[in-house]
Amino acid sequence: MKKIKIGKLEIDSYVYIPPMAGVTDLAFRKMVRFFDKETLIATEMVSSKALMYNPNQSLMKLSPDEHPVGIQLFGHESEVMAKAAVLAEVQGADFLDINMGCPAPKITKGKDGAALMKEPDLAIEITKAVISSVKIPVTVKMRLGWDECEKNAPNLASRLEQVGVCAFTIHGRTREQGYTGAADWNAISQVKKSVSVPVFGNGDVRSPHDALKLLEVTGCDGVAIARATMGAPWLSMQINQFLKTGSFLPEPENIEKLALALKHLDELIKIKGETVGVREGRRHLINYTKGMPESAQIRAQIGQVNSRYEAKELLSRLKEELLNRMEKNNFVKEAETSKFKLISVK
Ligand SMILES: Cc1cc2nc3c(=O)[nH]c(=O)nc-3n(C[C@H](O)[C@H](O)[C@H](O)COP(=O)(O)O)c2cc1C
Secondary structure (H helix, E strand, O other), rough: OOOOOOOOEEEEEEEOOOOOOOOOHHEEEHHHHOOOOOEEEEEEEEEEEHHOOOOOOHHHHOOOOOOOEEEEHHHHHHOHHHHHHHHHHOOOOOOEEEOOOOHHHHHHHHOHHHHHHHHHHHHHHHHOOOOOOOOEEEEEEOEEEEOOOOOHHHHHHHHHOOOOOOOOEEEOOOOOOOOOOOOHHHHHHHHHOOOOEEEEEEOOOOOOOHHHHHHHHHHHOEOOOOOOOOOOOHHHHHHHHHHHHHOOOOOOOOOOOOHHHHHEEEEEEHHOHHHHHHHHHHHHHHHOOOOOOOOHHHHHHHOOOHHHHHHHHHHHHHHHHHHHHHHHHHHHHOOOOOOOOHHHHH
């Protein structure tokens, strides 16, 4: 593939795993790197204002072996954002992303996140300040606009490119839509046409085929995949493999997923201690076990675990269920085969 150039950063991946608060922490990113060394990935969003009080925020902690990785900042004060950007650069981030897409009222009411799309002049001022304070490439993640009447992403992106933004991630929904409805990939293509730097199209991609379709519809350079990677840190590897070669890599077997779930929990515990690690790990364990047969009851209990021991016990019980089922299925298969043989002998 042709490398995607984000300023001086060159990446060998069509996939970007964009920020997800409460998800894309160091433990999650380690799980992704276990499968895929190339994919672009970013931290959870970090408050520029909070960094002024506590510059050592653990949210910005990066591991030396996880590059290429970016740090996402949110805020609406140029000076504060510029200072925060310097702190992020010092952490070793390969790029810095400005959040202009978060729809949460607690963020937008302070003029942060998607609210910046309503104030394009302020968005430009902040971005200029950030760009002039760091040497690493600066990117912007935004939505189509504030609401149906104000879909200004193409115009805003073009203005932001002129002040030096090196790439965009465009989530094909407005702030008003939140996460409802389907992402509008055609509207993303309008943004792609309005700039010459790389654009990652984002919204509702769940599989290698979806990724290919998004690239075809939007003309984007890459695809940003968020929710579908939860409980599936191998997905970016599968999508890259498909887009680069046309071939499919299988996803791990259910039994392997259980081992990966425990590995993820252990990474969280290593970084955050058992109490916080297990509390934050519950959602991941639920995600890894999604769709497993006969799992509803055990998954409900997994959602309430309080210790690693409890989590391991439940995952082991689930494994037993799966093994029993496989045995049964093998038996069924054997029975079918022998039946087939009998028929063929006849
Ligand atoms: C739990 C969660 C947390 C998110 N946190 C952030 C964030 O911190 N910054 C951001 O720009 N977008 C955030 N997003 C939005 C995603 O990056 C992405 O734009 C959105 O989920 C659409 O992509 P998808 O359909 O692939 O999930 C978050 C989404 C989810 C589900």
